[in-house]
Amino acid sequence: MSVKEYQPDHNRQPEPTNWRVEAVPSSHFPLIQRFYQAHYKSARVKSHDLVWQLLLNNQRVAVMRLLPIGSDWLLSGLVVDSAMRRKGLAAHLLNQALTQYSSDCYLFCDASLTPLYRKSGFTGVNPDSLPTELRGRFHTYRRAQTSLVAMFRPTP
Template identity: 40%
Template structure:
């Protein structure tokens, strides 16, 4: 992507102010990796992958936020693809799940995610899905199988 650099950024002091400026409350879920997109030295997007417990073969992709003036330019797509490539190199990862509004399902489908019934998720992910769905009725679960 033209002039945009993608890298892993686990320093909370770097990504937390970005999320706050975008009015998004990012919380880490357990064993996390934060990926960021930079343009001319400025952080313009972040996404998080989380293992809900140590050595879990299941990841949760969440917290994809792109600065308003960089939305609809492919930054989110390229950053997510970068993050997926990085975590897929871990041999023990079986799948990556994300929850999103039904209107955004096409974005994740283009990255290889497929719909999954919440009842087919792990117990931990099912619980999170049900909690989040209380606040967002149009939430859907999607999964990318790596094995």
């Protein structure tokens, strides 16, 4: 069964029973890259990424990547189809995917997105207290995006 890009019905709120969260095999990464190109052009899938998707009625509506950094994870590239935003899909994808791992998870996001991530158990963290592998990366990214903040979700 193939996965199609979502064609929204703007008059309906998605029912949670129609949602499915699953890991994406690397053989499907070109489809994920196409989703990113349609909804967030700067995101890129790399061969070592762990990619998760949320399907609604067997159609891809949200994607996220987890990058292994030392013994932790860096959440990157959480993107929801623009027609499906503000419906709880990002939080559902995050919570379902992150329960599969027993390591801490970090992310870097624009300050305006912190309420979204707080709903999924992330808290703000001082960039200077980030693990060494993440600290340099954060400061590099922050040069280009001054409103960037670091967040952390401990192992459940």
